[in-house]
Amino acid sequence: MIQVFVLEAISDDYEDLEKVTKEVADLGARCGLSVAREETLSALRHLIETGMASAYRLQPTPDVPKASQGVPPDDQMDNHYFWITEKGRERHLATGAEWPFREDGTLKRNWTLSH
Numbered sequence: 192m193i194q195v196f197v198l199e200a201i202s203d204d205y206e207d208l209e210k211v212t213k214e215v216a217d218l219g220a221r222c223g224l225s226v227a228r229e230e231t232l233s234a235l236r237h238l239i240e241t242g243m244a245s246a247y248r249l250q251p252t253p254d255v256p257k258a259s260q261g262v263p264p265d266d267q268m269d270n271h272y273f274w275i276t277e278k279g280r281e282r283h284l285a286t287g288a289e290w291p292f293r294e295d296g297t298l299k300r301n302w303t304l305s306h
Contacts, residue, residue, distance in 0.1 A: 192304060193219070193226055193234040194243075195290065198275055198283040201244055205256065205272035211235065222291040222298050235273060236262050243279030246271040 193215060200206055200214040212231045219226035238244035245258040249272050256272075263271050275283065291302045 197234045201273045202275045
């Protein structure tokens with residue numbers, strides 16, 4: 192579920208680790224889960240390793256950002272922004288029954304982590 196929340200957090204814009212961590216924690220809290228920063232980092236690393244997310248070092252220039260190669264080192268994660276890839280978007284859109292929220296943002300009735 193944490194990977195699904197990370198994909199949601201990076202699905203509409205380049206996001207820094209602080210924003211991703213906060214959004215994942217907020218989504219988790221809304222469905223009764225406590226998500227630690229390290230769990231978010233682990234999910235983000237996995238998503239990058241499997242081609243569902245990319246890391247970028249954004250520069251204050253009009254140039255199109257270029258993806259970093261692979262997973263940034265742990266001590267550099269805070270210096271990157273993250274964005275969903277096409278493969279990640281396909282996975283995110285296929286979430287279906289897994290996604291714990293209705294369109295209005297409320298928790299689905301009888302939702303459990305096993306979905």
